[in-house]
Amino acid sequence: xxxxxxxxxxxxxxxxxxxxxxxxxxxxxxxxxxxxxxxxxxxxxxxxxxxxxxxxxxxxxxxxxxxxxxxxxxxxxxxxxxxxxxxxxxxxxxxxxxxxxxxxxxxxxxxxxxxxxxxxxxxxxxxxxxxxxxxxxxxxxxxxxxxxxxxxxxxxxxxxxxxxxxxxxxxxxxxxxxxxxxxxxxxxxxxxxxxxxxxxxxxxxxxxxxxxxxxxxxxxxxxxxxxxxxxxxxxxxxxxxxxxxxxxxxxxxxxxxxxxxxxxxxxxxxxxxxxxxxxxxxxxxxxxxxxxxxxxxxxxxxxxxxxxxxxxxxxxxxxxxxxxxxxxxxxxxxxxxxxx
Numbered sequence: 001x002x003x004x005x006x007x008x009x010x011x012x013x014x015x016x017x018x019x020x021x022x023x024x025x026x027x028x029x030x031x032x033x034x035x036x037x038x039x040x041x042x043x044x045x046x047x048x049x050x051x052x053x054x055x056x057x058x059x060x061x062x063x064x065x066x067x068x069x070x071x072x073x074x075x076x077x078x079x080x081x082x083x084x085x086x087x088x089x090x091x092x093x094x095x096x097x098x099x100x101x102x103x104x105x106x107x108x109x110x111x112x113x114x115x116x117x118x119x120x121x122x123x124x125x126x127x128x129x130x131x132x133x134x135x136x137x138x139x140x141x142x143x144x145x146x147x148x149x150x151x152x153x154x155x156x157x158x159x160x161x162x163x164x165x166x167x168x169x170x171x172x173x174x175x176x177x178x179x180x181x182x183x184x185x186x187x188x189x190x191x192x193x194x195x196x197x198x199x200x201x202x203x204x205x206x207x208x209x210x211x212x213x214x215x216x217x218x219x220x221x222x223x224x225x226x227x228x229x230x231x232x233x234x235x236x237x238x239x240x241x242x243x244x245x246x247x248x249x250x251x252x253x254x255x256x257x258x259x260x261x262x263x264x265x266x267x268x269x270x271x272x273x274x275x276x277x278x279x280x281x282x283x284x285x286x287x288x289x290x291x292x293x294x295x296x297x298x299x300x301x302x303x304x305x306x307x308x309x310x311x312x313x314x315x316x317x318x319x320x321x322x323x324x325x326x327x328x329x330x331x332x333x334x335x336x337x338x339x340x
Contacts, residue, residue: 029057030312031311031312031313031316032311032312032313033056033057034056034309034310034311035054035055035056035309035310035311035312036054036055036056036307036308036309037052037053037054037307037308037309037310038052038053038054038305038306038307039051039052039254039304039305039306039307040052040303040304040305040306041303041304042302042303042304043300043301043302043303044301044303045301048067048068049067049068050065050066050067051064051065051066051067052064052065053065059079060077060078061075061076061077062075062076062077063075063076064076070086071086072084072085072086073085073086221338224338228331228334228335233327233330233331234327234331236327237325237327237328237331240322240325240327241322244318244319244321244322245318247314247318248314248315248318251310251311251314251315252308252309252310252315253308254306254307254308255307255308255309256288256305256306256307256308257285257286257288257289257304257305257306258288258289258304258305258306259288259289259290259302259303259304259305260289260290260291260292260302260303261289261290261291261292261301261302261304262291262292262293262294262299262300262301262302263291263293263294263299263300263301263302264293264294264295264296264297264298264299264300265298266296266297266298268295268296271293271294271295272295274293275291275293278291289304
């Protein structure tokens with residue numbers, strides 16, 4: 001019995017070791033097997049064309065992009081398309097609308113029937129108008145017996161006879177007291193002018209104080225970050241990061257650049273400036289890239305083909321070196337203290 005259990009444990013251990021070996025091999029391939037890329041661009045007779053592609057592990061994973069017509073992005077795994085966007089497979093909206101219109105002919109027949117019988121609709125409208133007029137006449141003939149109407153009528157009769165009505169005069173000003181002081185305004189009346197002005201001034205003062213307070217906080221933060229950026233550790237960290245970024249760009253730069261360019265700005269001086277810039281970049285482009293100029297006409301035509309590769313291990317190495325820098329951790333701690 002124990003021998004059987006040991007055999008099962010040994011088989012499971014071998015399976016686990018095989019899985020770990022496969023995962024380790026995949027990790028090594030992902031880190032040290034390069035991702036190759038290629039970019040091809042051309043412009044001839046005013047038409048621009050662009051195609052780009054990247055593949056890993058001899059095409060095990062492949063991504064392609066094409067422009068125009070109208071711009072297509074596709075990804076393949078072992079030659080099987082797993083993702084695609086763009087292309088000419090979509091039908092235009094106008095054709096779809098036409099098909100929908102052809103599938104629903106009932107609407108046109110209904111509209112034709114309505115147009116063929118205008119007399120019936122006119123008779124129905126005349127009947128509706130007659131019923132509305134009769135209803136209005138009946139409402140006008142009824143006496144108004146509401147309480148509000150009787151009170152208003154009585155008030156008007158009293159005013160005509162010179163008797164005071166029961167309602168107070170809301171528009172009348174407050175009468176002065178016998179000692180010469182003005183009486184207080186009645187409840188529900190409008191506020192005095194100076195009180196409204198004082199309230200508005202108070203609100204304006206509070207808003208202005210809030211703006212000043214926020215401005216001081218912003219200036220304090222700007223001063224803190226400015227002082228932090230001028231510290232020696234921060235400057236050294238910045239130079240270290242730029243050095244690592246340069247190494248990354250150098251590792252992913254195109255290994256092959258081939259093409260030609262025919263250009264002209266239409267002005268001899270600006271064309272000469274562009275040629276001077278090309279003279280500075282020519283050592284990096286090599287002899288495989290040819291440039292011809294036209295000093296009289298504005299023209300831009302050319303073709304470019306570049307190839308290179310990216311190594312994931314190199315990218316991770318430089319990024320980890322920056323993240324493990326003690327000056328980077330010190331900067332993060334200072335920023336956290338300021339955030340609190």
